[in-house]
Amino acid sequence: MTGTARRPTIVDVARAASVSKSLVSAALRGEPGVSAASRSRILAAADELGYRSNGWAQRLVSGRSSLVGVLLTDLRNAYQTDIVNGIEDAAAAAGFDVVLSHGRRDRELLRERLASLTALGVDAVIAVTGHLDADDLAALADRVPMVVVGRPASVPDAAGWIRNDDETGARLAVAHLQERGHDRIAYVHGSSRPASIARRDAYRALVTEAREYDVHDDGIARLLDAVAAGGPTAAFAANDRIAAQIVAEAVDRGIRLPHDLAVVGYDNTELADLIRPGLTSVDQPRGEMGAAAMAQALGLLDGGVPEREVASPTLVVRGSS
Amino acid sequence: MTGTARRPTIVDVARAASVSKSLVSAALRGEPGVSAASRSRILAAADELGYRSNGWAQRLVSGRSSLVGVLLTDLRNAYQTDIVNGIEDAAAAAGFDVVLSHGRRDRELLRERLASLTALGVDAVIAVTGHLDADDLAALADRVPMVVVGRPASVPDAAGWIRNDDETGARLAVAHLQERGHDRIAYVHGSSRPASIARRDAYRALVTEAREYDVHDDGIARLLDAVAAGGPTAAFAANDRIAAQIVAEAVDRGIRLPHDLAVVGYDNTELADLIRPGLTSVDQPRGEMGAAAMAQALGLLDGGVPEREVASPTLVVRGSS
DNA sequence: CTGAAAGCGCTTACAG
DNA sequence: CTGAAAGCGCTTACAG
Numbered sequence: 001m002t003g004t005a006r007r008p009t010i011v012d013v014a015r016a017a018s019v020s021k022s023l024v025s026a027a028l029r030g031e032p033g034v035s036a037a038s039r040s041r042i043l044a045a046a047d048e049l050g051y052r053s054n055g056w057a058q059r060l061v062s063g064r065s066s067l068v069g070v071l072l073t074d075l076r077n078a079y080q081t082d083i084v085n086g087i088e089d090a091a092a093a094a095g096f097d098v099v100l101s102h103g104r105r106d107r108e109l110l111r112e113r114l115a116s117l118t119a120l121g122v123d124a125v126i127a128v129t130g131h132l133d134a135d136d137l138a139a140l141a142d143r144v145p146m147v148v149v150g151r152p153a154s155v156p157d158a159a160g161w162i163r164n165d166d167e168t169g170a171r172l173a174v175a176h177l178q179e180r181g182h183d184r185i186a187y188v189h190g191s192s193r194p195a196s197i198a199r200r201d202a203y204r205a206l207v208t209e210a211r212e213y214d215v216h217d218d219g220i221a222r223l224l225d226a227v228a229a230g231g232p233t234a235a236f237a238a239n240d241r242i243a244a245q246i247v248a249e250a251v252d253r254g255i256r257l258p259h260d261l262a263v264v265g266y267d268n269t270e271l272a273d274l275i276r277p278g279l280t281s282v283d284q285p286r287g288e289m290g291a292a293a294m295a296q297a298l299g300l301l302d303g304g305v306p307e308r309e310v311a312s313p314t315l316v317v318r319g320s321s
Numbered sequence: 322m323t324g325t326a327r328r329p330t331i332v333d334v335a336r337a338a339s340v341s342k343s344l345v346s347a348a349l350r351g352e353p354g355v356s357a358a359s360r361s362r363i364l365a366a367a368d369e370l371g372y373r374s375n376g377w378a379q380r381l382v383s384g385r386s387s388l389v390g391v392l393l394t395d396l397r398n399a400y401q402t403d404i405v406n407g408i409e410d411a412a413a414a415a416g417f418d419v420v421l422s423h424g425r426r427d428r429e430l431l432r433e434r435l436a437s438l439t440a441l442g443v444d445a446v447i448a449v450t451g452h453l454d455a456d457d458l459a460a461l462a463d464r465v466p467m468v469v470v471g472r473p474a475s476v477p478d479a480a481g482w483i484r485n486d487d488e489t490g491a492r493l494a495v496a497h498l499q500e501r502g503h504d505r506i507a508y509v510h511g512s513s514r515p516a517s518i519a520r521r522d523a524y525r526a527l528v529t530e531a532r533e534y535d536v537h538d539d540g541i542a543r544l545l546d547a548v549a550a551g552g553p554t555a556a557f558a559a560n561d562r563i564a565a566q567i568v569a570e571a572v573d574r575g576i577r578l579p580h581d582l583a584v585v586g587y588d589n590t591e592l593a594d595l596i597r598p599g600l601t602s603v604d605q606p607r608g609e610m611g612a613a614a615m616a617q618a619l620g621l622l623d624g625g626v627p628e629r630e631v632a633s634p635t636l637v638v639r640g641s642s
Numbered sequence: 643c644t645g646a647a648a649g650c651g652c653t654t655a656c657a658g
Numbered sequence: 659c660t661g662a663a664a665g666c667g668c669t670t671a672c673a674g
Contacts, residue, residue: 009667020645025669035643052464055442056381057667061650065377067441075402076591084396084423097437100421102405116418120388121376143373244595251597270397274565275596276572330651341661346653356659378651382666 008049016045028053059121068096068297069117073129073150074105078269079239079286080128083149086290087126094298096123103129111136118144124297127152130193145300149293151195155308160296162309164284166195169313170202173236173264173282176315178206182234182262186211186223188246189238196238199266203236215242220249227261228253234321240265244275247320262321278318285311329370337366349374380442389417389618390438394450394471395426399590400560400607401449404470407611408447415619417444424450432457439465445618448473451514466621470614472516476629481617483630485605487516490634491523494557494585494603497636499527503555503583507532507544509567510559517559520587524557536563541570548582549574555642561586565596568641583642599639606632 010028014021019038027034027042034042045051059065068091072080084100091098101117103110110132117125124145127137133153140146147160155161177185187203187210189196204210211232213219223246226232237243243265247257255261257277265272268283289311296307331349335342340359348355348363355363366372380386389412393401405421412419422438424431431453438446445466448458454474461467468481476482498506508524508531510517525531532553534540544567547553558564564586568578576582578598586593589604610632617628 011667021667022646022669023644026644029669033643038643052440054381054667055440056377056386057650058669059650060375060377060381060652061667061669063650075396075405076399078397078399081396085425088423097441098422099441100423101419102409102421104406119373119376120418120420241595248595248597248599271592271595274562274569274592276569278569332651342651343653343662344660347660350653354659359659375651378666379653380666381668382651382653384666 007054008051009054010051012049013042013046013051016049017042065121065123066096067120067122068098068294069120069122069125070098070100071110071114071117071125071127071129072100072102073110073131075102078271079267079284082286083128083290083293086287086292087294088290089287090291090294094294096294103131105131107131107136114140124301126293126297128293130195145297147293147296147300147306149289151193151198153194158306160293160300160306160308162289162292162296162311163195164289164311164313166198167202169266169282169284170199170236171206172313172315173266173280174203174206176280176317177234177236177262177264177321180234180262180321183208184211184232185234185236186213186226186232187236187238188213188215188219188223188242190215190242191238199236199238215245220246224249224253224255224261227255233260234262235264237263237265240267240269240271240279240281243279243281243320244271247275247277247279258319258321264315264321268316272316272318277320280318280321281316282313283316284313328375329372330375331372333370334363334367334372337370338363386442386444387417388441388443389419389615390441390443390446391419391421392431392435392438392446392448392450393421393423394431394452396423399592400588400605403607404449404611404614407608407613408615409611410608411612411615415615417615424452426452428452428457435461445622447614447618449614451516466618468614468617468621468627470610472514472519474515479627481614481621481627481629483610483613483617483632484516485610485632485634487519487634488523490587490603490605491520491557492527493634493636494587494601495524495527497601497638498555498557498583498585498642501555501583501642504529505532505553505555507534507547507553507556508559509534509536509540509544509556509563511536511563512559520557520559536566541567545570545574545576545582548576554581555583556585558584558586561588561590561592561600561602564600564602564641565592568596568598568600579640579642585636585642589637593637593639598641601636601638601640601642603634604637605634 010021010024014024027039101113128149130150130152134156138156141156141158151163213223265279265281268281272279272281331342331345335345348360422434424434449470451471451473455477459477462477462479472484534544586600586602589602593600593602
């Protein structure tokens with residue numbers, strides 16, 4: 001029983017090293033004007049006492065947290081992982097730590113998390129989500145540098161923005177199917193958020209007759225019924241998850257892929273590689289997008305103006321088409 | 322040009338409401354002994370000025386952050402999502418915010434993140450990972466309440482621990498295959514970490530002849546060669562990802578599932594539902610495990626002793642077996 | 643090269 | 659019910 005040891009502070013170190021706390025502070029931060037003798041005595045004392053600096057105090061006095069908050073729509077969404085990696089690498093290079101927060105695709109929860117993140121005191125927020133719109137973001141964007149990755153309904157003027165070019169992505173997918181000889185191509189979506197709408201519009205512009213299915217309206221079953229009845233011979237899905245569901249149900253029905261039905265997804269997630277047939281999918285440069293988002297956040301912190309960036313997707317062809 | 326507005330503090334609010342800052346603090350925190358008149362004047366002034374409390378200062382003075390840090394092995398691992406949800410719900414109920422950090426299966430990075438989390442000043446850490454061992458965790462476990470979810474090589478005495486019962490899970494899987502008439506069952510793994518070893522040992526105890534394959538040693542190809550040569554008729558995989566790879570390569574080779582080869586995975590992730598045939602898999606009660614982890618963390622914060630909990634898995638049968 | 647003072651924005655006793 | 663003082667653990671000028 002030695003009693004509850006109070007966590008040592010800079011003052012304890014100063015006493016142990018017989019110097020002032022100012023000097024301890026300077027030595028600990030590695031400032032130049034400290035004699036080698038004092039420095040080593042201070043470092044030894046700090047080590048001996050098991051001293052750890054108190055982050056709250058440092059941040060209070062410096063006014064900077066060196067923390068960037070990243071808000072994720074949903075951990076389950078494989079699409080975000082590489083974006084986060086991109087952000088983390090760029091953050092580490094700039095001396096920032098990243099804290100992740102997660103909203104489970106629930107707009108209300110996303111709003112709460114966003115508020116918590118700023119209440120935490122992060123220097124900047126990167127929102128990787130299409131589930132919030134300008135109303136949700138605007139209030140905070142005025143108070144903390146913010147950049148949005150993805151395609152929400154709208155982005156506040158004060159926020160930076162980076163997204164992929166959905167129109168080009170959709171064109172790559174549809175043109176690929178057409179080159180493969182398909183002229184009856186369906187579009188299958190699960191929401192009417194901007195990214196999906198943009199992909200749909202690009203699709204519509206390329207096909208002679210639009211055949212659209214909503215997964216929430218039994219769309220996959222209806223699509224496959226139509227396929228069996230001599231309808232579409234190919235389907236472009238708004239994302240890989242939907243594409244995987246189409247593939248799964250098609251296999252269940254004995255529809256041969258890609259012979260009876262070719263399928264193309266969007267996002268080129270891990271899933272595309274794991275299902276059979278492998279899924280042809282549009283790939284966003286996620287790592288780069290994450291790095292660009294962090295770069296913009298740093299720019300905003302330096303007083304820069306918010307930018308709008310659009311990244312170019314590519315097509316990765318696999319066995320499903 | 323109104324100049325850079327300094328963020329208002331409690332002192333600004335006090336001045337605007339013509340009261341002392343102590344009273345502002347009391348009113349803002351909703352303490353009882355403040356007259357209705359003062360309270361409403363203070364709240365109005367705070368609102369008017371757009372006052373936001375400074376978290377760093379609050380935490381510095383209170384010594385509590387109401388933050389729990391969660392360290393994730395890898396965002397890509399679908400297994401963790403429900404655990405995180407369980408933690409988040411339990412944390413919210415207790416008035417805690419959750420910050421996530423992510424180590425990309427890289428032990429060195431995981432260690433760094435763990436250090437950052439404690440340097441951030443979280444009140445407790447929950448490590449959802451089997452990639453760190455007691456050495457990595459011990460130093461921190463003495464300084465901050467910590468609970469481990471999963472099965473690392475070892476867990477420090479000072480840390481709480483919750484994991485699933487791998488032996489039971491493996492027994493469920495193997496017994497299921499045996500009931501289906503299989504007597505030549507293979508075990509396919511991708512690492513020699515404790516969870517995998519425990520599953521393997523339970524497997525060995527149940528089969529007459531062990532047939533083990535390591536995915537990093539071309540194991541899946543060798544397994545499928547053996548299957549074609551009249552060897553194993555079933556495979557138990559250490560996790561869903563490996564199981565999905567087996568299924569994919571089997572499909573590529575024209576091996577019929579489950580007729581020529583039955584497959585069972587572990588974790589019952591989303592993947593199990595999306596591939597075809599659907600994957601039979603052992604399910605851990607992830608939400609409950611997350612909630613239990615947070616409960617333990619709160620217990621440790623209240624001076625409780627670390628506990629060791631083991632959750633019971635169940636088997637979810639799908640078309641692959 | 644080193645120390646004493648002031649201050650970051652808040653909360654916590656303690657008087658009145 | 660309200661205010662003045664002290665203090666949380668640090669950093670930032672500023673003297674010497």
